[in-house]
Amino acid sequence: MTAKTTPDRCPSCGSDNLFSGHFDADDYAYPLNIGDHTPEGVRWTTFCNQCGSEVLPTTERVRSMTRASYRFGVAWIAENDEPISRDPDEIAGFISTLLLADLFGKEPLEVAKAIIRYRVKHKVAEDYQAGGTLAGV
Numbered sequence: 114m115t116a117k118t119t120p121d122r123c124p125s126c127g128s129d130n131l132f133s134g135h136f137d138a139d140d141y142a143y144p145l146n147i148g149d150h151t152p153e154g155v156r157w158t159t160f161c162n163q164c165g166s167e168v169l170p171t172t173e174r175v176r177s178m179t180r181a182s183y184r185f186g187v188a189w190i191a192e193n194d195e196p197i198s199r200d201p202d203e204i205a206g207f208i209s210t211l212l213l214a215d216l217f218g219k220e221p222l223e224v225a226k227a228i229i230r231y232r233v234k235h236k237v238a239e240d241y242q243a244g245g246t247l248a249g250v
């Protein structure tokens with residue numbers, strides 16, 4: 114996904130003294146009211162008041178939800194939502210588990226079991242289980 118954004122500084126001289134408006138083909142400011150027909154050659158753009166360069170919008174990649182995956186969801190719930198619990202029925206009732214199950218078309222109990230497997234494998238909250246407190250907390 115990409116989006117066009119106008120830089121807030123002039124790429125030529127670094128000034129933030131920029132001016133946006135309608136300009137004609139000769140780069141003269143063209144007064145235009147909202148709703149007015151835009152004549153041929155007139156466009157909305159930004160100029161630098163310091164050096165006169167035209168500041169063109171740049172195309173940037175928009176950060177997308179690259180971490181949105183089933184495995185990420187399982188790991189997140191395993192680490193964050195009642196990390197002490199290893200009871201499948203209890204975990205299957207968490208709102209976070211129900212959301213993940215709904216998003217990925219799975220049964221809540223299936224998701225709960227994946228969360229427990231993660232907790233066992235990664236020894237999540239082992240310190241709690243031992244009756245102590247989490248290290249470093």
Ligand SMILES: [Zn+2]
Nearest residue numbers: 123126161164
């Ligand atoms: Zn400039």
